[in-house]
Amino acid sequence: MRVWISQHWQALGLTAKQFFFKPISNFLSVAVIGIAFSFPLGIYTILENLQSFSDYFVHSPQISLFLKINATETDIENINSRLETFDGITSFQFISNEIALAQLQHESGVGDIALHLKKNPLPHAFIMHTQHMPPDKLEESRVTLQQWPEVAYVQVDSDWVRKMHALIKLGRIAVIMLSSLLGVALVIVMFNTIRLQILTKQDEIEVSKLIGATDRFIRRPFLYFGALQGMTGALIAWIIIAFGIQMINDNLTELSQLYELNLHLVPVSLYQILLLSVIAALLGWLGARLSVAEHLSRIEPK
């Protein structure tokens, strides 16, 4: 057991030495892996952020109910009492057309135009928050409300969220496809890297075989090398994305202050970094293993 550990330790040491022996060329190939993997990782991170951002809206959808322009006080009271017993509504608020106009004059840049209006063009409205419910249930409520005689138009604010969710779903598939392709590319790159390494170490491999090295022993440093390169590539991808998120967040703070929102991108989690590193290490290992199987047996002592 001690011998086994010490052999692995030696192989790892050898690999590390190999890695730092040609730092530039090794760094370049690792950087290629890193940059390639930063694409799916970046897209994934943005999707994750969009998801959590939209989840916030999905969890408390808002329904705006606009009354007909000629609605009377009685109509308003009717709706008020009906909404109090309406299923699924947690809270609601009445916004009269005067308040709406005042807000319009106050907030948006069109205040001047609004001031010169002879007649208030805005309808009375109710804004309600509902419980979290599935989209079809929400749609059902919308249809019911729409059928009330006093109601001109019902708008479910989470409609765009549903559309975005569908888009995110598509994006996820794209990420999976991209990562799979790049994963295959990583295996191929490693296959070739190891092939070149085996070629340059032909003498050493031959001598090792002649003095009784097992195939395992000869294979080991190459496998470690593949795994190490894959893992370092993943870490570089993470560093690229971490920088990217930092830069976007710096600018996003400014933007979100304009909209009175607290927007910022959440960085890649530790769990995700670990997972990515492990997968990349496994892929690197696989590429090396295939390469070793293909090329090592060709070197036979004569």
Next chain:
Amino acid sequence: MVAMITFDNVYKRYPDGYEALTNLVFKIHAGEMVFITGHSGAGKSTLLKLIAAIEKPTSGSITVSDQIVNKLKTSMIPFLRRSLGIIFQDQKILYDRTVFANVMLPLQVHGFEKRVMERRVRAALDKVGLLNKEKAYPITLSGGEKQRLCIARAVVHRPLILIADEPTANLDVAYAQNIMEVFQSFHQVGVTVLIATHDQTILNDSTARILSLNQGKLVV
């Protein structure tokens, strides 16, 4: 006496029809020192390669310290080779590492602890008189020193059998004698030593048994 190496009706024929060895029958005892001689092309190197399972015999059987070499599984060949110490005709020194690292290689293959390895490498280098060159790169060594490096690498893991293919080729007489003394000292501590050579002065100086090959046949 216990046989260390046994050849039984061994033939080696190459695919092109050339017969390198014909019906070899001989035994080498444990602790014996034996020379194999003959003109170049007589089959000396082929014979040594058969012992180390670098090549397979066409027919017949070869036994090395109770292992039937021609029936060994490929996965077992490394373990056979670990019981041998081979000095190759073309030396096979690795020029990208120091003398010390070259000699350490067999021990790494065996899987020794670092401390043990360092002690053994120094002992082997000391025995061949290269201890002061342990940090040197092989390219800086003289011909005789390179050969001694090969010997150190062959004996560092204390093999049962020491095999040398033309160890004194390209060395002047003084160096050659020095090398032969090193082999003699291993023979004296009980290692079975097998040397292929066509160097007549060495053969004349020695009292060891000589197996003479001529066109692949043993000359009695």
